[in-house]
Amino acid sequence: MKKTVLVTGGAGYIGSHVVKALFERGYFPVVYDDLSSGHREAVLHGDLVVGSLKERQLLEDVFSHYRPLAVMHFAAFIVVPESVKDPLRYYQNNLAQSLGLLETMVNQKVKNFIFSSSAAVYGNPVQTPIPEDHPLAPINPYGASKFMMERIMSDLEAAGKDFCYVSLRYFNAAGADPQARIGEAHNPETHLIPLLLQTALGKREKFYLYGTDYNTPDGTCLRDFIHVEDLALLHVLALEYLLAGGQSTILNCGYGHGYSVKEVIETACRVTKKAIPVEEKPPRPGDPPILVAQAQKVQQVLGFKPQFDDLDHIIETAWHWELNRRY
Numbered sequence: 001m002k003k004t005v006l007v008t009g010g011a012g013y014i015g016s017h018v019v020k021a022l023f024e025r026g027y028f029p030v031v032y033d034d035l036s037s038g039h040r041e042a043v044l045h046g047d048l049v050v051g052s053l054k055e056r057q058l059l060e061d062v063f064s065h066y067r068p069l070a071v072m073h074f075a076a077f078i079v080v081p082e083s084v085k086d087p088l089r090y091y092q093n094n095l096a097q098s099l100g101l102l103e104t105m106v107n108q109k110v111k112n113f114i115f116s117s118s119a120a121v122y123g124n125p126v127q128t129p130i131p132e133d134h135p136l137a138p139i140n141p142y143g144a145s146k147f148m149m150e151r152i153m154s155d156l157e158a159a160g161k162d163f164c165y166v167s168l169r170y171f172n173a174a175g176a177d178p179q180a181r182i183g184e185a186h187n188p189e190t191h192l193i194p195l196l197l198q199t200a201l202g203k204r205e206k207f208y209l210y211g212t213d214y215n216t217p218d219g220t221c222l223r224d225f226i227h228v229e230d231l232a233l234l235h236v237l238a239l240e241y242l243l244a245g246g247q248s249t250i251l252n253c254g255y256g257h258g259y260s261v262k263e264v265i266e267t268a269c270r271v272t273k274k275a276i277p278v279e280e281k282p283p284r285p286g287d288p289p290i291l292v293a294q295a296q297k298v299q300q301v302l303g304f305k306p307q308f309d310d311l312d313h314i315i316e317t318a319w320h321w322e323l324n325r326r327y
Contacts, residue, residue, distance in 0.1 A: 009074030011038025053097035070112035083142035094145035171254035176321035183321030211283030222258035227308035254293025
């Protein structure tokens with residue numbers, strides 16, 4: 001009997017790496033994605049059903065046909081400035097449609113849920129590294145949508161609906177499949193490392209560095225980058241934790257230390273062997289100086305041992321992907 005897992009948004013960046021990790025661990029992934037930002041070519045294994053979470057009957061039919069033992073949910077919009085400009089679009093997709101997914105799970109008696117959350121739930125942190133019990137004070141609709149979903153999941157479980165979850169709060173996912181079959185391919189691209197590498201390739205005129213006078217060692221923001229392969233492994237470990245009867249929990253996904261934007265720029269120049277033109281700009285409003293996870297809990301609860309905690313390796317795999325992009 002197939003160990004089937006439904007992966008919403010599984011044709012996107014993180015979702016597609018999780019699909020690969022599931023298959024390699026012996027599971028059968030079923031990807032449910034409307035391909036509005038994902039890519040058909042990114043789905044390396046399992047079945048792909050093209051559909052939106054708005055299509056409730058299709059979603060019900062997929063559950064009835066495949067009988068998944070768990071759901072992993074990645075089908076969210078993720079661009080923070082866009083969420084500020086168009087909050088209703090973000091609440092409609094990230095919250096209302098996610099509610100529909102939870103309702104379908106309850107109707108279909110599927111109890112195990114792994115949620116793609118974000119460090120954005122913390123807002124501007126008052127403590128760093130940030131523990132999971134840090135106060136939640138999101139400062140944009142994107143972060144608020146993740147915060148609200150976590151509250152809904154907690155309430156659903158408390159209501160005795162035979163529902164359990166792991167909410168994984170991502171810090172900065174980066175890197176790509178070491179074989180360069182899948183990687184980061186957002187449109188528009190807003191993430192630091194691919195922007196740098198695309199500038200190195202000449203696809204962009206220059207890289208814009210926002211803020212050089214933060215209260216950090218070199219004046220630029222510090223971020224906790226986790227290789228997407230390690231992040232994908234975390235999802236599989238979270239699944240196996242729930243299947244073994246683990247209690248619902250919330251876990252930070254990071255390495256517990258940060259790199260500054262200047263360090264990332266220097267590493268990208270070294271890895272690509274190219275001089276990357278950089279233009280300094282004023283800081284962007286809402287960018288916390290330091291976002292670093294307290295990472296002990298995820299290691300204790302899931303037995304997670306990072307395999308790719310190395311900035312050079314993260315950027316090398318991302319660079320290999322950019323050089324060999326297939327979509």
